[in-house]
Amino acid sequence: MAERERMLTPPRGGVFVARAQVMTAEDVRRVLTRIAHEIAERNHGLEDLVLVGLQTGGVPIARRLAGLIHETQGADVPVGSLDVAFYRDDIGLRPVLPEAVTDIPWDLTGQTVVLVDDVLFTGRTVRAALNALSDYGRARAVQLAVMVDRGHRELPVRPDYVGKNLPTRRDEMVDVSEDGVLLGDVVAR
Amino acid sequence: MNVTLPEVAETADTRHLLSVADLGRSGIEEVLRLTDSFVEVSERTIPRVPALRGRTVATLFFEDSTRTRLSFEAAAKRLSADTMTFSAASSSLNKGESLRDTVETVTAMGADALIVRHRSAGVPWQVASWVPAAVINAGDGWHEHPTQALLDCYTVRQALVARGADGAIDGMRVGIVGDVKHSRVARSGVLAWSALGADVTLIAPPTLLPPSLAGWPVRVSHDLDAVLPDLDVVYLLRIQAERMTEALLPSLREYTAVYGLTRRRAELLGKDAVVMHPGPMNRGVEIAAEVAELPCSVITRQVSNGVAVRMAVLFLLLGSGLDA
Structure with missing residues (x-):
């Protein structure tokens, strides 16, 4: 999630400077169509399936996936959003504030939840998200979809659907938007 | 008694919450925005998040209260903080212990935040100058709440x-x-x-x-x-x-x-x-x-929102890392 927000806020501070475009808008669209198909393939019928986007980067991706699933499968999959700020393990160590109010207006018991995020990095956000989800009921299964897996995991977390595996240095930054995926650095102001 | 109102600050001091003036407009708006998230938490079947695990919140009430004290305690518990309760009536104040010694004793037991109510104006400021804990004014005399x-x-x-x-x-x-x-x-x-x-x-x-x-x-x-x-x-x-x-x-x-x-x-x-x-x-x-x-x-919404607002205040003071 909020990797961008956290890297750009104090005490780290700085501005994002792109060095290379890794995916174009067209690449992103193709990848999302593939992931939509993969989700449908793996969860035959798409019954009792919900998409939950992680604030902030995962939310628009979850919405687009739901739109693509509707187009290609004719199924309406509900979309929620989750802000994991209150579940993070770095509370008190650096600024942690929610970006938005969590919106999961259903009991998740018995549902299959696909967590959606833009970038998978250390895995700590996903750990927090799994804890948060359990407060909304006992999901039958939780799967993870990410646009970019950039490595450097610090926890045993593995995505089920990956847009692109992108080898990075720890200090680089990945920016995902509907215009594509950029790789760059955070430069001090 | 004449009380002049303080100047409202430009930027928030997030170490304590003693006066509304410390927050300033931006600080007030920050609390209100954060409260939206805690209202969502409060409406869940299990209205609790682990945000302040391991932190301790002590309520020090030297004056009677029902809703403010319960509201702060509920807020701390919903954030998974531990709570300690002090009430003047049943304390060693009756054996002659001073306010300062009382406050230092509670802090020595590991309180990270002190919620202070006192019949005299200014006591929360005094308390904040004595101990490293975050101090929240829960009502001082005729002065502020x-x-x-x-x-x-x-x-x-x-x-x-x-x-x-x-x-x-x-x-x-x-x-x-x-x-x-x-x-x-x-x-x-x-x-x-x-x-x-x-x-x-x-x-x-x-x-x-x-x-x-x-x-x-x-x-x-x-x-x-x-x-x-x-x-x-x-x-x-x-x-x-x-x-x-x-x-x-x-x-x-x-x-x-x-x-x-x-x-x-x-x-x-x-x-x-x-x-x-x-x-x-x-x-x-x-x-x-x-x-x-x-x-x-x-009036009833005021009471239920009170818990969420106090969660926001506790989280801002103890959890957001904004002071780090």
């Missing part, structure tokens, strides 16, 4: 959003009615409402106003019937009989006749006006029993 003002602003904002407005308090007309003189709720309220751009009128008999209102960003009226139809928010204060050391009112009946929100007066209210009261209510004195139950009354 910042979390009450924050939950009041939040409740009005929520009512505005519920009817499709954007929740901006700018330009709203707020009438604070009754015992302003003895009211810390009124002092914090005036600071918060005016910081958010509301237009505040105090409506009270001269005996229940502070001796000087120099520097207060308010208007004053002694005629509730004349002002009532123009108000967006009618904020009724409790007649604080326990703080009245002299005869400030001819009788409670006369007070009710002139300044009480009676059934008849409630009909003068504008269509979208809301009625508020910080509690505990003297039903039949400042507010008629049945008026408190009308749809325009948000």
Whole structure:
């Protein structure tokens, strides 16, 4: 999630400077169509399936996936959003504030939840998200979809659907938007 | 006693919450925005998040309270903090322990935040200068009660959003009615409402106003019937009989006749006006029993929002890392 927000806020501070475009808008669209198909393939019928986007980067991706699933499968999959700020393990160590109010207006018991995020990095956000989800009921299964897996995991977390595996240095930054995926650095102001 | 209102700060000091003035407009708005997230938490089947695990919140109440203390304790528990409770009546104060020693003892037991209520103005500032813990003023004498003002602003904002407005308090007309003189709720309220751009009128008999209102960003009226139809928010204060050391009112009946929100007066209210009261209510004195139950009354929402607002304050002071 909020990797961008956290890297750009104090005490780290700085501005994002792109060095290379890794995916174009067209690449992103193709990848999302593939992931939509993969989700449908793996969860035959798409019954009792919900998409939950992680604030902030995962939310628009979850919405687009739901739109693509509707187009290609004719199924309406509900979309929620989750802000994991209150579940993070770095509370008190650096600024942690929610970006938005969590919106999961259903009991998740018995549902299959696909967590959606833009970038998978250390895995700590996903750990927090799994804890948060359990407060909304006992999901039958939780799967993870990410646009970019950039490595450097610090926890045993593995995505089920990956847009692109992108080898990075720890200090680089990945920016995902509907215009594509950029790789760059955070430069001090 | 003359209390001048402090200047409202430009930027928030997030180490303590002693006065609304410390927060400034941006700080107040930050608390209100964060409260939205904690209202969502409070509405869940399991209304608890692990945000402040391992932190300890101590309530130090040297004066009676029901809702404020319970509200802070509920807020701390919903954030998974541990709580410690001190109440003056059953403490070693009765053996002659000083305020300072009491506060240092509680801090030595590992309290990260102290919620302080005292009958004397300024005690929370004094406490904040003695110990490293975050201090939240839960009411000091006639002086301030910042979390009450924050939950009041939040409740009005929520009512505005519920009817499709954007929740901006700018330009709203707020009438604070009754015992302003003895009211810390009124002092914090005036600071918060005016910081958010509301237009505040105090409506009270001269005996229940502070001796000087120099520097207060308010208007004053002694005629509730004349002002009532123009108000967006009618904020009724409790007649604080326990703080009245002299005869400030001819009788409670006369007070009710002139300044009480009676059934008849409630009909003068504008269509979208809301009625508020910080509690505990003297039903039949400042507010008629049945008026408190009308749809325009948000008194119960004030209480439930109180927990979420206090969660936001505790999280900002202890958890957000903004001081790091």
